Amino acid sequence: MQLKKFQETFKETMFQPASNLQASSSDFDGMFKDSDIALHERLKVYHNNVVGSISAALCATFPLLNNLVGEDFLKPMARAFIFDNPPNIGCLQMYGAGFGYFIKGYDPAQSLPYLPDIATLEFALNHAYYATDDAPMAADTLAGIEPETLSDIVINLRESATLISSKYPLIDIRDFCLNSEIATPDMKTEQPCFILVIRQELEVNIISLAEDEFTILTLLNDGISLGIAVEITLSEFPDFDFTAFLQRQIKLETFSNNWR
Amino acid sequence: MKTSSQSTPPDLPIIDPVGVGFRSPHYQEIMDNPPNLGWFEVHPENYFGGGINRHQLTKIRQNFPISMHSVGLSLGSDQAVDTNHLRQIKDLIDIYEPFIISDHVSWSASGNAHLNDLLPLPYNSETLQRLCNNIDQCQEYFGRKMLVENPSTYLAFNDNEMKEYELLNELVARTGCGILLDINNIYVQSHNHGIDALEYIDNVKHEHIGEIHLAGHIERKITQDDGEHIILVDTHNQLVKAEVWDLYDYAVKKMGSIPTLIEWDQDFPPLKTLVSEAALARNIIEGKRDAA
Numbered sequence: 001m002q003l004k005k006f007q008e009t010f011k012e013t014m015f016q017p018a019s020n021l022q023a024s025s026s027d028f029d030g031m032f033k034d035s036d037i038a039l040h041e042r043l044k045v046y047h048n049n050v051v052g053s054i055s056a057a058l059c060a061t062f063p064l065l066n067n068l069v070g071e072d073f074l075k076p077m078a079r080a081f082i083f084d085n086p087p088n089i090g091c092l093q094m095y096g097a098g099f100g101y102f103i104k105g106y107d108p109a110q111s112l113p114y115l116p117d118i119a120t121l122e123f124a125l126n127h128a129y130y131a132t133d134d135a136p137m138a139a140d141t142l143a144g145i146e147p148e149t150l151s152d153i154v155i156n157l158r159e160s161a162t163l164i165s166s167k168y169p170l171i172d173i174r175d176f177c178l179n180s181e182i183a184t185p186d187m188k189t190e191q192p193c194f195i196l197v198i199r200q201e202l203e204v205n206i207i208s209l210a211e212d213e214f215t216i217l218t219l220l221n222d223g224i225s226l227g228i229a230v231e232i233t234l235s236e237f238p239d240f241d242f243t244a245f246l247q248r249q250i251k252l253e254t255f256s257n258n259w260r
Numbered sequence: 261m262k263t264s265s266q267s268t269p270p271d272l273p274i275i276d277p278v279g280v281g282f283r284s285p286h287y288q289e290i291m292d293n294p295p296n297l298g299w300f301e302v303h304p305e306n307y308f309g310g311g312i313n314r315h316q317l318t319k320i321r322q323n324f325p326i327s328m329h330s331v332g333l334s335l336g337s338d339q340a341v342d343t344n345h346l347r348q349i350k351d352l353i354d355i356y357e358p359f360i361i362s363d364h365v366s367w368s369a370s371g372n373a374h375l376n377d378l379l380p381l382p383y384n385s386e387t388l389q390r391l392c393n394n395i396d397q398c399q400e401y402f403g404r405k406m407l408v409e410n411p412s413t414y415l416a417f418n419d420n421e422m423k424e425y426e427l428l429n430e431l432v433a434r435t436g437c438g439i440l441l442d443i444n445n446i447y448v449q450s451h452n453h454g455i456d457a458l459e460y461i462d463n464v465k466h467e468h469i470g471e472i473h474l475a476g477h478i479e480r481k482i483t484q485d486d487g488e489h490i491i492l493v494d495t496h497n498q499l500v501k502a503e504v505w506d507l508y509d510y511a512v513k514k515m516g517s518i519p520t521l522i523e524w525d526q527d528f529p530p531l532k533t534l535v536s537e538a539a540l541a542r543n544i545i546e547g548k549r550d551a552a
Contacts, residue, residue: 004339035416054376087374090305091305
């Protein structure tokens with residue numbers, strides 16, 4: 001068997017349940033020396049290493065999920081995700097971007113509708129932790145721009161920033177996970193929440209946003225110029241206070257110094 | 261107490277030949293009380309991106325030389341090395357100036373999937389050619405020599421055309437790379453595949469060994485109809501076993517002082533455990549094994 005075919009077969013063997021290890025092809029089996037330990041037992045060592053290490057990395061990225069559903073629920077869900085979505089780069093710290101989306105379609109999780117959004121929040125926290133270092137927009141940058149060109153500028157958010165909106169009280173659920181003395185949040189009633197996850201200096205923070213702030217930040221994040229973003233936001237939220245918004249975001253260091 | 265410069269390999273920026281893997285749970289302790297270690301090894305993949313990990317590495321590098329031991333290049337895959345991965349490692353090399361760069365004689369990627377493990381290869385001409393191409397690609401990209409490490413394996417191939425040490429020697433001859441000799445992996449191979457560990461150490465090209473790894477392994481019991489069997493698994497979560505120290509002692513007597521790393525990659529122990537393992541290695545290098 002050629003190296004390429006061997007590696008493809010080996011990969012397929014690893015990304016399926018261990019119970020299938022005995023059913024590999026004769027071409028593949030014929031590559032290995034007979035020994036006193038059965039081939040499927042030897043393959044199982046690799047299966048444990050491959051699936052175990054990827055699963056451990058994935059579960060470490062989602063500690064809140066672990067807290068909410070427990071290891072016995074999370075581990076099989078993680079395995080199912082790994083078999084469908086193996087890592088595609090040789091570095092696991094950013095693995096799991098699609099876990100929230102996967103959970104939406106995972107049958108055993110259907111009775112926990114807030115779970116995908118918690119996964120999205122956790123991946124945003126992970127993203128912020130590892131995001132490339134970048135500089136915030138300086139406080140006096142906007143003041144230095146000619147008023148007539150200000151509305152044309154395109155502001156980028158920091159590398160670490162993620163915006164999340166959810167029907168569920170994500171911050172309350174997170175606080176509940178971290179502190180067992182807090183009362184169980186009401187997860188049945190819809191309570192829209194708007195969040196900015198961002199790293200400030202070396203610390204990752206979750207910032208609660210008003211809906212108008214979330215709207216304009218989403219527009220800016222999509223590359224819409226400042227003037228148009230303000231216009232759209234004001235049309236939806238006539239009371240939107242642009243000056244207060246700018247002051248708050250400059251203080252939070254939400255904007256990158258990479259603007260144009 | 262730092263060891264004398266007599267025990268230092270020539271042409272290296274380290275005074276003490278013994279290092280350990282740097283792990284963030286040990287960061288504060290290292291900064292507060294710099295341990296008696298010559299250097300730290302890091303997996304560059306843990307420093308892709310920015311944030312606190314980079315910050316810690318910057319501080320560690322201000323106080324210690326570092327080596328970079330990659331686990332994601334997948335040199336043995338039947339495909340070229342991912343240039344995005346190479347670029348990220350090169351960026352780290354340019355910033356942190358490691359005195360050694362290394363990866364493994366194994367594969368982990370097939371197509372777009374990465375299996376995050378050091379997977380086995382048949383030792384034949386096709387594998388040799390593929391490894392050479394990928395090592396050439398890395399060394400060209402980095403603009404410098406790299407070391408490649410012998411793996412632990414749990415499967416052996418029928419169509420091996422050469423012994424593992426012959427493959428290593430051939431890689432050196434064809435690409436100009438060096439060897440990172442993992443003594444624990446040789447011991448694991450000797451148990452799992454019945455190879456002769458002393459023959460391995462005698463015949464691998466000593467002058468091209470740039471680093472030695474020492475680590476712990478576990479015995480996994482496999483129960484079959486014909487009884488119980490033991491397979492050794494290279495887990496990097498244990499003390500170095502006595503038999504592996506014996507082999508290391510044998511290797512050092514043959515090869516002299518070579519930068520030596522205590523590897524511990526999961527279930528991290530207190531820093532002092534790593535420092536005492538490092539002291540055992542240092543004593544062997546200095547010919548004072550009984551002093552431990």
